[in-house]
Amino acid sequence: MKPRPRHILYAAIAAPVAALLVAWLGVIGVGAASGHWALTEWFLHFAMRSSVRTASLGETAPPPPTDALRPAAGHFATGCAPCHGAPGVPRPPSVQAMLPTPPDLASVVGTWSDAELHRIVMHGVRFTGMPAWPDPAREDEGWMMVAFLRALPDLDPRRYAELVAPPGAPPEDTLPAACAGCHGWTGRDGDAQVPRLAGQSEAYLRASLDAYARGTRASGVMRQAVTGLSADDRATLARMLAALPPGDDASATTRATAEPPAIATRGRSETGVPACLSCHGRPGQAGAPRLEGQPADYLAGQLRLFRDGVRGGGPYAGLMTQAASGLEDDEIEAVSAWFAGRAARD
Ligand code: HEC
Ligand code: HEC
Ligand code: HEC
Known part of the structure; x- marks a missing residue:
């Protein structure tokens, strides 16, 4: 018998109804204890490996x-x-x-x-x-x-x-151990990708912690780190961190460059990039953090995130997104190295 459109229609209705019936009867095991059949296991892994391979095609790893x-x-x-x-x-x-x-x-x-x-x-x-x-x-x-x-x-x-524990024993002014693993006990340590906390204003630290918690500043690492802190905890931490003395040293990860790049002192009128120091001078304007003594890699990474519209932050972050929108890669490198090469106490 040749299948007629009518039969195809019946089958199209019957198949999902049958599937629903089987699911409703509860005969499909969802228990984890007995594991998968070997064939199911093989198939699932095969599907996963193929999916990951296809999805990552054409993606090249950066250095x-x-x-x-x-x-x-x-x-x-x-x-x-x-x-x-x-x-x-x-x-x-x-x-x-x-x-x-x-x-x-x-x-x-x-x-x-x-x-x-x-x-x-x-x-x-x-x-x-x-x-x-x-x-x-x-x-x-x-x-x-x-x-x-x-x-x-x-x-x-x-x-x-x-790697996971904070280095050395806690000195007098200390961060909680949960933060010190990455930021060091004094808020002045940390590797190239981790910002120094000591020396920032309470308002900036508070706004940053709140922004991570609310998801308005993009970072999976810090969002995880602030999980479980209440708004009061974050306020207390910000007050504590703001009281930590800033370091004397420029960030050890970079050489000091003597002359400020023009972008820092004059900005660039053609592309509307304002002078960095107009906001990041002392005292900083409208929630602008201290940049001196931060690792160059960290600063450059944040600038690229601002430029790409990804970084976010506190209530004034929009000003910074605008300031970074016209920056070229070599300007980002130069200005980051310059700020990194100055001591936080200058
Ligand atoms: C809630 C538990 C859980 C957490 C948390 C978790 N994973 Fe997994 N992960 C799994 C499970 C389950 C698989 C197995 C997938 C499979 O084999 O089908 C897996 C698979 C993987 C794989 C693929 C390995 C392989 O060959 O199957 C990698 C890589 C991985 N996870 C990395 C991570 C990293 C990095 C993190 C933290 C950022 C993380 N996972 C957090 C449960 C977890
Ligand atoms: C797993 C490592 C890790 C832990 C743990 C961690 N941090 Fe961070 N922290 C980072 C990194 C990486 C960044 C930069 C994130 C970004 O790109 O915005 C950061 C950024 C910050 C900033 C923003 C500083 C700036 O200049 O904008 C603050 C404030 C901060 N952390 C405070 C804390 C506090 C308080 C704790 C403990 C509750 C903590 N961190 C725990 C790695 C960590
Ligand atoms: C109009 C004021 C303004 C100007 C001009 C400005 N910034 Fe900012 N900048 C800010 C504010 C405000 C923030 C804090 C954003 C937030 O996290 O809420 C910021 C944050 C930053 C950060 C992140 C620091 C950290 O600890 O995460 C970097 C890096 C930065 N600025 C570099 C620069 C550079 C380089 C220039 C010059 C090209 C510049 N800024 C010009 C206001 C400004």
Whole structure:
């Protein structure tokens, strides 16, 4: 018998009804305890690997970021290790009973390319519990995590613990341990990608912490770090951090350049870029933070985020987005190196 349009219509109605009936009867097992059939398991992994491969086609990895290990390790400790474990930190039994089980990453990262890892870290894996990055706009943070994942197979428990814990013993003026792992005990340490906190105004620090918590300043790392802090906690922290003495030294990650670049003192009228020092002088105007002594890499990264309209921030961040919109890459490098090369106390 030749199928008639009528039959096709019946089948089109019957198929979803049958599927609904099977689901309603409750005969499809959703328990995790018995695992998948070997064939299902194979198929799911095959589908996942193919999907990640296709989605990351054409994506090329940028050069690895400088000093990304510590901030990425700090994020890994709270954001990833509870599921995947870490060197010296086993996965708890409850996690080992998840389906699929989050793998020990040190043994699997070698099977993925950098672009594929970046894709997984930014987008997560549907139906598995593997979450997406807390802030989808921060592709650069995803690359920091990829650099950490690449280093992971060679990290022994001692080195991992060193990366996650604040260096040295707490001195007198100290940050809470939860912050000191990345920012140092005094708010003056930190690697190339982590800003110095000591020396900023209470208003700027408060506005920044609130902006991370509300999601109006893009950063998966800091959004995770402020989770669980109430508005009062953030106000208290801002007051405490603002009281920390700024360092005497220029950021150690860069050489001082003597002459300020023209963009800092005069701006550029043709493209409407205002002089940086008109807002970032002393005292700073309308919520503008101190830039002196910040790591050059950090400053340049923030400027690119402003220019791309991604950074966000407190109530005055719009002024800065405008100021950065006409900046060229070489201007960003030069002005960042100049501010980084000056001591925070100048
Ligand atoms: C809630 C638990 C959970 C958290 C938190 C989590 N993951 Fe996963 N992750 C998983 C699961 C489950 C899989 C397994 C997917 C599969 O095998 O199908 C996975 C897979 C992965 C993979 C692919 C490994 C492979 O070969 O299957 C990478 C890479 C990865 N996660 C990195 C991370 C990073 C980096 C973080 C932190 C930013 C993180 N994960 C946070 C549960 C988690
Ligand atoms: C896992 C590492 C890590 C931890 C833990 C961490 N931070 Fe951060 N912090 C960073 C990074 C990286 C940035 C830059 C984020 C960005 O791009 O906006 C940052 C930015 C900041 C800023 C903005 C500074 C500026 O110049 O704009 C403040 C304020 C801050 N952190 C305070 C804290 C406090 C308070 C804690 C503890 C509750 C904390 N951080 C914990 C890594 C960390
Ligand atoms: C009209 C005032 C204004 C001008 C001009 C201006 N800025 Fe800003 N800038 C701000 C404000 C306000 C912020 C804080 C935004 C926020 O996070 O809420 C800021 C933030 C920044 C930050 C982020 C610092 C950190 O700790 O995260 C950098 C870097 C920066 N400015 C560099 C520059 C440079 C370089 C120039 C010159 C090309 C410039 N700014 C010109 C007002 C200005």
